[in-house]
Amino acid sequence: MAQHLCGKLLEGWDLNEETTHWILMALREALANAIKHGNAQDLAKRVHLEMDVTDHTLTIRIQDEGAGFDPERVVDPLAPENRLKTTGRGIFYMKTFMDEVRFRLAEGGGMEIVLTKDLTQGKQKEEGD
Amino acid sequence: MKTTVREAAGGVQIVDLKGKITIGAGDVQLRETINHLVESGKKNILVNMKDVTTIDSSGIGELVGCYTSVTNKGGKLKLLHLPPKISDVLTVTQLITVFDVYESETEAVGSFAS
Numbered sequence: 001m002a003q004h005l006c007g008k009l010l011e012g013w014d015l016n017e018e019t020t021h022w023i024l025m026a027l028r029e030a031l032a033n034a035i036k037h038g039n040a041q042d043l044a045k046r047v048h049l050e051m052d053v054t055d056h057t058l059t060i061r062i063q064d065e066g067a068g069f070d071p072e073r074v075v076d077p078l079a080p081e082n083r084l085k086t087t088g089r090g091i092f093y094m095k096t097f098m099d100e101v102r103f104r105l106a107e108g109g110g111m112e113i114v115l116t117k118d119l120t121q122g123k124q125k126e127e128g129d
Numbered sequence: 130m131k132t133t134v135r136e137a138a139g140g141v142q143i144v145d146l147k148g149k150i151t152i153g154a155g156d157v158q159l160r161e162t163i164n165h166l167v168e169s170g171k172k173n174i175l176v177n178m179k180d181v182t183t184i185d186s187s188g189i190g191e192l193v194g195c196y197t198s199v200t201n202k203g204g205k206l207k208l209l210h211l212p213p214k215i216s217d218v219l220t221v222t223q224l225i226t227v228f229d230v231y232e233s234e235t236e237a238v239g240s241f242a243s
Contacts, residue, residue: 021214028185032152077222084197086190089222093186096221 002031002049009051010058010119019122022097023058029090030062030113038064038111053119060115068111071103130155130181132162137238141173142166143209147180150188159188163195163206172204173241177234179210184218193224205229209237 003024010020031047039045045065052059075082077089095101098115106112130148137143144162149155166174176192184192199206207229211219219225231237 018214025183025185025218028151032185032187036152083223083227084193086194086197087186089186089189092222093218 003027006051006060009053013053013119014124015119015122016124023117026094026097026115026117027060029093030060030115033090033094034062034064034066034111034113037069038066040066042066056118056120058115058117058119061112062115063106063110063112065110068105068109130158132158134162134166137175137234139173139238139242140171141175141238141241142171143175143177143234143238145177145180149183150181150191151183151185152187156187156191159191160195163199167199167202167204172199172202174199174204174206175209175231175234175237175241176206177209178212178215181212181215184215189218189222189224193227196228205241207231207237207240209234 006024006027007020010023015023031049034047035041039047047065048061048063050059050061071091074091075085075088077083077085077092082088091101094113094115098117100114100116102114104112104114130146130150132147133145135143135145144166146155146159150159163174163176176195196206209231211230216225216230219228229240231240
């Protein structure tokens with residue numbers, strides 16, 4: 001549902017298929033992170049999602065209701081000792097495919113992740129380019 | 130996700146995957162399929178990714194976990210027909226250097242003998 005809504009939001013920006021694909025992957029990773037790690041899969045806890053486009057920039061805000069975490073302590077999946085770990089790549093993918101990823105402990109608890117992407121990049125090529 | 134297992138020359142097990150390998154949709158199924166093969170004594174496994182439409186960090190994690198469990202049992206797990214976006218996802222995390230990846234099934238099956 002969230003991906004469908006995001007796809008709808010991106011319609012009209014003439015983005016190439018690849019850019020849209022990576023944005024939707026980053027969104028999926030952030031939501032999975034909030035549900036699995038933030039809320040620890042507690043069905044009583046919610047995930048709050050806001051998406052908007054302002055001044056050609058897509059902003060996605062996702063807030064969980066968990067205890068939060070220190071983003072500085074997330075392991076580097078590229079480090080040789082972590083390369084064969086089965087977890088720890090979600091945030092890396094978000095950072096790879098979006099322009100900026102910010103974390104903050106939200107007032108009242110929970111972690112907020114804000115993903116941004118400049119939509120003037122990743123446009124489809126004009127005919128004849 | 131749909132999983133089909135077929136046997137090729139030399140007892141190589143080819144696992145054809147179709148659909149998504151994402152959190153809650155195919156990730157556990159992949160692990161169970163590979164674990165079942167390993168527990169049955171099948172050590173040479175070729176995972177055909179041709180019809181995988183989407184993968185996420187959870188699916189990548191399962192793929193890495195399968196690679197480790199097969200390797201720890203003295204076997205080999207290799208990949209066949211990586212779609213470009215899945216190749217990109219493996220490349221940015223430098224996992225592309227971990228897996229042996231093939232474009233030809235014949236060549237991939239033959240590689241287990243060497």
